[in-house]
Amino acid sequence: MVPHFGVEPQQIQIRTGCCDSMSKFLQMVNIQKNYGGVKALKGVDFSIDQAEIHCLIGENGSGKSTLIKIISGDVQPDGGEIQIEGRHYPRLRQIDSLNLGIRVIYQDFALFPNLTVAENIAYSQLVEKGDRLVNWQEIHEIAKAATEKIQINLDLHELVGNLSVANQQMVAICRALTKDVRLLILDEPTSALSKVEIDQQFKVVFDLQSKGISIMFVSHKLNEVLQIAHKVSILRDGEMIATLPREEVDNDKLIQLMSGRKITYTRYKGPETTNGKLLEVKGLTKKNNFADVSFSLGRGEILGITGLLGSGRTELALALYGIAPADRGSVVIDGKPVTIHSVQDAVRAGIGYVPEDRLTQGLVMKKSVRENVVPIVIDQLRNKLGLLDNGEWRQTVDHWIDELGIKVAHRDVEVRTLSGGNQQKVVLSKWLASKPKILILDNPTAGVDVAAKSSIYEVVRNMAEQGVGVILISDEIPEVVNNCNRILIMRNGRLVEHLETQDVTEEEVQNLVEMTGTQQQQISGELR
Amino acid sequence: MMKKLTKQTEFYLALLIIALSIFITLNNPRFLTTENIFGLLRSFSVMGIMSVGVLFVLILGGSPDVSFTAIAQVVQYIVVILTLNYGGNIFLAFLVACALGVLMGLLNGFLVHKFKVPTIIITIATSNIYFGLLYVFSKGEVIFVIHPMFREFGQLAIGSWVGQHGTPYGLSLLAIIWLLTLVAGWFILRRTQIGRNIYAIGGNEIAAERVGINVFKTRMFVFGVIGFLSGVAAIVHAAIVQSAIPNIIVGQEMNVIAAVFLGGAGVFGGKGTIIGTFLGILLLAIVSNGLTLLGISTYWYNVLIGAVIVVSITISAIQQIRQEKTRVRVQVEGEVTA
Ligand SMILES: Nc1ncnc2c1ncn2[C@@H]1O[C@H](COP(=O)(O)OP(=O)(O)OP(=O)(O)O)[C@@H](O)[C@H]1O
Numbered sequence: 123m124v125p126h127f128g129v130e131p132q133q134i135q136i137r138t139g140c141c142d143s144m145s146k147f148l149q150m151v152n153i154q155k156n157y158g159g160v161k162a163l164k165g166v167d168f169s170i171d172q173a174e175i176h177c178l179i180g181e182n183g184s185g186k187s188t189l190i191k192i193i194s195g196d197v198q199p200d201g202g203e204i205q206i207e208g209r210h211y212p213r214l215r216q217i218d219s220l221n222l223g224i225r226v227i228y229q230d231f232a233l234f235p236n237l238t239v240a241e242n243i244a245y246s247q248l249v250e251k252g253d254r255l256v257n258w259q260e261i262h263e264i265a266k267a268a269t270e271k272i273q274i275n276l277d278l279h280e281l282v283g284n285l286s287v288a289n290q291q292m293v294a295i296c297r298a299l300t301k302d303v304r305l306l307i308l309d310e311p312t313s314a315l316s317k318v319e320i321d322q323q324f325k326v327v328f329d330l331q332s333k334g335i336s337i338m339f340v341s342h343k344l345n346e347v348l349q350i351a352h353k354v355s356i357l358r359d360g361e362m363i364a365t366l367p368r369e370e371v372d373n374d375k376l377i378q379l380m381s382g383r384k385i386t387y388t389r390y391k392g393p394e395t396t397n398g399k400l401l402e403v404k405g406l407t408k409k410n411n412f413a414d415v416s417f418s419l420g421r422g423e424i425l426g427i428t429g430l431l432g433s434g435r436t437e438l439a440l441a442l443y444g445i446a447p448a449d450r451g452s453v454v455i456d457g458k459p460v461t462i463h464s465v466q467d468a469v470r471a472g473i474g475y476v477p478e479d480r481l482t483q484g485l486v487m488k489k490s491v492r493e494n495v496v497p498i499v500i501d502q503l504r505n506k507l508g509l510l511d512n513g514e515w516r517q518t519v520d521h522w523i524d525e526l527g528i529k530v531a532h533r534d535v536e537v538r539t540l541s542g543g544n545q546q547k548v549v550l551s552k553w554l555a556s557k558p559k560i561l562i563l564d565n566p567t568a569g570v571d572v573a574a575k576s577s578i579y580e581v582v583r584n585m586a587e588q589g590v591g592v593i594l595i596s597d598e599i600p601e602v603v604n605n606c607n608r609i610l611i612m613r614n615g616r617l618v619e620h621l622e623t624q625d626v627t628e629e630e631v632q633n634l635v636e637m638t639g640t641q642q643q644q645i646s647g648e649l650r
Numbered sequence: 651m652m653k654k655l656t657k658q659t660e661f662y663l664a665l666l667i668i669a670l671s672i673f674i675t676l677n678n679p680r681f682l683t684t685e686n687i688f689g690l691l692r693s694f695s696v697m698g699i700m701s702v703g704v705l706f707v708l709i710l711g712g713s714p715d716v717s718f719t720a721i722a723q724v725v726q727y728i729v730v731i732l733t734l735n736y737g738g739n740i741f742l743a744f745l746v747a748c749a750l751g752v753l754m755g756l757l758n759g760f761l762v763h764k765f766k767v768p769t770i771i772i773t774i775a776t777s778n779i780y781f782g783l784l785y786v787f788s789k790g791e792v793i794f795v796i797h798p799m800f801r802e803f804g805q806l807a808i809g810s811w812v813g814q815h816g817t818p819y820g821l822s823l824l825a826i827i828w829l830l831t832l833v834a835g836w837f838i839l840r841r842t843q844i845g846r847n848i849y850a851i852g853g854n855e856i857a858a859e860r861v862g863i864n865v866f867k868t869r870m871f872v873f874g875v876i877g878f879l880s881g882v883a884a885i886v887h888a889a890i891v892q893s894a895i896p897n898i899i900v901g902q903e904m905n906v907i908a909a910v911f912l913g914g915a916g917v918f919g920g921k922g923t924i925i926g927t928f929l930g931i932l933l934l935a936i937v938s939n940g941l942t943l944l945g946i947s948t949y950w951y952n953v954l955i956g957a958v959i960v961v962s963i964t965i966s967a968i969q970q971i972r973q974e975k976t977r978v979r980v981q982v983e984g985e986v987t988a
């Protein structure tokens with residue numbers, strides 16, 4: 123039985139009746155973890171019942187991933203007690219955790235890009251079985267069964283490295299489902315997914331929960347948390363602030379508990395008159411990517427582009443930034459025609475781009491925050507002799523750490539040790555600091571906490587007010603509606619709608635995006 | 651099917667080999683005789699056997715082991731001296747050689763794992779140590795007369811035909827050992843869990859740990875394999891050369907590594923196949939043989955090999971770009987899909 127979508131959370135409660143049996147699956151008491159001087163967890167209590175959907179929320183760097191790594195045995199705590207199914211584990215190792223049926227889907231998926239979808243899905247089961255020989259037919263059967271469980275259409279022979287982020291995540295979920303699961307932990311599972319895929323994923327989550335599996339769900343998207351949670355736990359700065367049943371929380375309360383303050387969205391007005399066309403795109407076409415795309419962008423304007431996954435929005439951005447140049451069409455910037463065949467062309471034309479897949483495309487993990495921010499702005503940091511001005515450099519970096527609230531002890535700390543969301547902010551700041559004429563942002567707030575989101579919006583709006591033309595590509599409808607002057611909707615590689623944000627509501631946009639959504643999804647499932 | 655084939659490095663390598671073979675045959679028909687081919691397989695068996703070990707190491711991490719020739723060199727010298735003094739048979743010689751090779755390989759593996767340093771760095775160090783010690787103790791002395799069992803072993807062959815100049819020939823057992831090594835290597839990489847684990851670790855080591863792969867064990871296995879094969883190669887080499895020259899194997903490591911890269915192994919790990927590796931060595935063999943048959947000075951050998959490597963890297967890059975271009979990312983409405 124798979125529950126229907128759009129059901130009220132209360133209904134779900136009644137249907138599952140999860141909390142009658144008070145049997146705890148996992149109980150953790152006074153868990154502590156220090157990384158050098160950083161106290162990631164300061165005596166946290168946490169527990170999960172059987173067949174419970176327990177959401178864990180908190181700002182970037184509050185310790186969510188650390189807590190998960192302790193449950194999975196990846197990281198040993200410095201203090202505290204762990205009890206699973208009534209048994210004490212003074213030292214919980216990875217193998218113990220796996221044998222107990224605990225499965226984690228990490229923020230970075232932990233997949234093998236060089237192996238096929240089938241093998242990636244079957245891997246943990248094969249390792250666990252411990253057979254010396256591999257049976258390829260068995261691998262395909264395992265993979266097929268898992269993909270059928272969540273009804274997703276993936277080419278089992280394709281290399282995982284060739285898949286889109288969304289499909290890679292599906293592979294990670296499929297892998298977790300190949301074995302007896304007792305507790306499934308999802309660390310920000312939806313940050314790279316669009317609405318349809320999220321729905322599909324929730325369907326899977328509810329289905330598993332109804333089979334008695336506990337779910338631990340980490341997310342920054344509070345509407346999703348409210349949609350699926352039985353209980354919500356809130357971490358702030360390594361401390362457990364509260365664990366509350368779903369009935370006792372709402373969006374504002376969660377924000378309050380997470381950040382200790384209130385945050386509200388306002389709509390962006392934009393400039394009264396768009397003074398002059400900054401960018402004009404006509405008939406841009408790239409085979410197998412998008413076709414006949416025409417639009418314009420004014421100075422100080424924020425233009426939203428949205429659409430389902432596989433609609434061609436990211437591909438359009440890649441073409442404008444010269445990573446995967448278009449085949450045909452014209453681009454005019456400031457009245458001058460420009461040809462964009464490479465990234466250098468785009469940068470020279472004043473275009474900046476924050477990629478979607480920031481964690482893999484944008485950072486040198488073993489270098490410091492300071493060194494990661496510099497590459498793009500390096501020319502702005504030279505003094506009269508053409509040498510790097512260290513003072514200026516430090517100032518710039520500190521400015522952005524402050525502006526985006528990057529949680530880091532010092533600018534010289536290695537990026538590798540930052541939490542996922544804070545790594546994202548580092549990449550973002552690198553691009554924001556580069557002061558382009560036209561800035562393309564692809565899903566800039568994926569995986570970023572609520573407070574940081576609003577500071578990112580603030581920065582983007584400020585840039586627009588200073589005359590930068592911004593293209594904001596996003597899955598999150600509220601994000602585009604609240605921050606953009608106009609919205610373009612893409613579907614099947616073409617621009618299909620052109621809306622003024624004043625005239626529309628979030629629901630209307632959502633409906634337009636999802637038109638023929640099911641067809642679209644089938645196609646993208648097969649293709650990507 | 652055809653489409654899939656054209657995406658493989660192996661396919662282009664095979665084309666290149668065929669083209670070269672045709673060219674050489676047109677200029678000297680002796681090239682395409684079983685006698686010549688069998689001879690080639692025999693004389694390249696040493697490199698061929700070692701290349702399988704190199705492939706394992708490259709799949710595991712992309713950073714090559716450069717000490718396997720030093721290992722083979724040391725093992726050969728020791729075994730040759732032991733058999734001269736104490737006699738024994740060829741099986742015993744293999745046994746001792748492989749055991750010594752495995753030991754030295756494992757030491758490499760342990761150091762790589764312990765210090766988390768790229769394989770090439772550790773093995774530059776250990777190869778200097780292994781080879782240096784050999785020089786200290788042998789004083790660079792060549793042993794011209796070795797135990798006759800090596801020569802006898804080297805002459806074993808399957809089949810017997812009469813060659814051009816009336817000399818009998820067959821498919822040498824040494825070449826067969828190479829082919830068996832290939833089959834075993836294929837079987838391990840393709841059909842055993844530990845073989846798949848090598849690819850997995852090469853693809854994403856952290857993920858490998860998370861699915862429960864014992865990375866240490868797998869790494870030790872890989873270095874054990876290359877050590878083992880260095881031992882095998884040492885005996886095979888002795889059977890071909892019938893002497894023990896302390897610096898004859900060392901120096902070949904770059905050619906072997908280049909061949910494996912040619913065959914499609916990547917510098918980031920997780921990539922490479924037995925077929926590709928075989929074709930890589932075969933290409934080196936044909937180039938070298940072709941030079942002799944065409945009467946060109948073998949001094950050109952290195953130049954040509956370098957050129958071949960440049961060409962094939964270019965081809966694989968072009969191929970990748972083309973692939974990228976034709977990939978369907980979005981099913982564009984109203985567009986005919988190719
Ligand atoms: N390996 C490490 N070395 C040093 N510090 C670390 C390490 N891993 C995590 N930290 C620190 O521990 C704190 C908690 O990080 P954690 O990854 O648990 O945050 P998070 O709640 O998952 O955040 P996000 O929402 O951004 O993913 C952060 O301050 C982070 O910088």
Ligand SMILES: [Mg+2]
Nearest residue numbers: 186187541542
């Ligand atoms: Mg995290």
